Amino acid sequence: MPINKIHDSVHAALADVPDGATVMIGGFGTAGLPNELTEALIEQGARDLTIVNNNAGNGDTGLAALLAKKRVRKIICSFPRQADSHHFDGLYRSGQIELELVPQGNLAERIRAAGAGIGGFFTPTGYGTKLAEGKETREINGRMYVLESPIHADYALIKAEAGDRWGNLVYRMTARNFGPVMAMAAKVTVATVHEIVELGAIDPETVVTPGIFVQRLVKIDRVATTAGGFKKAA
Template identity: 85%
Template structure:
């Protein structure tokens, strides 16, 4: 019987190793798999290469992972924001590498890895420092840059609902990078708010098929002080 449910985030990340390349879903704080990121911190793996849209917000989640000194390199689009002080301090001190990738290129490089594409040409970045050392080509009178796929050992993503086979649906903008990261990693670990019976998910609403998910962890919504549920994306 196929059953990808794991009892805890810590158990799901038990085989995380030093030097692994880890994709972490999320767009800012929307769709950030906080529980999985916290388990990554607790697990103690070091020298990680992190792929994310940004470089962390405030003092929690990805920012806390950076603050703990666990990240050797980050590949992202927006490393500097008003509250990205942990990344700023590490970068200025020369304690973290940065590969800056335009957001569209980042998404397509991840998607290309999942689709088995060896690379693609894009006009984005041509003539800038981002194209240095890369192959360029003129196509129909326009200059393009060859970009390579981004693969990962692990992808940590957040979904809304899943079944024991690992089929996933998402809530609004929490979807962002999750589907393509799930396809581009050797091991995909998804946190969900609800695990339903097989057949309960309408096949037309399944965004990530279970084929791309290896482990599933149920987490609970944060409870507000008033006792209600925080409906964070």
């Protein structure tokens, strides 16, 4: 039987996410956010989740909406507080969510380490701060370092530009951000794409995420923004 990782819908692709799962969600700010997958996760109903993301949601949609539903037990991120991160702020201040704050470079490297099979790494970032409390430290060549552990996930939800039925992916500009490393660090990677192409249509030299790291693929419509800032289906 030929390999075909294409699913009919985002809901079908996320139907088996259990309570208590660790879920990575790609994106940097609003660039490359897999909004359709996040919305499907909300509808799917899984609870007590650990979310790994660059921030803690914006406004009232996407990850912020997942937080508002009180479905997240813990979040691992770099920028939990922004001007419009009011849902996280309220949950954290009331003790309803746990936060693991990770400097952005450390976050990316901890995710990459999981995908590369690295058991841990030493970094100078965070040494001498509360972020290093309880962690092993070591002097290397006259400089102090902190031992950081890899971050593994049960699922990674990412957004790409195009892919084929084997799951090979290419991205659009800065929408690439955390997607490639998250795909490597999860047991199940679910990717949305705007275009599904025939095998061989993507030059192997331009493949960013090889299909071996992708288990499920869903095609979604592109959403364009009008001059007034409103979204419309492209």
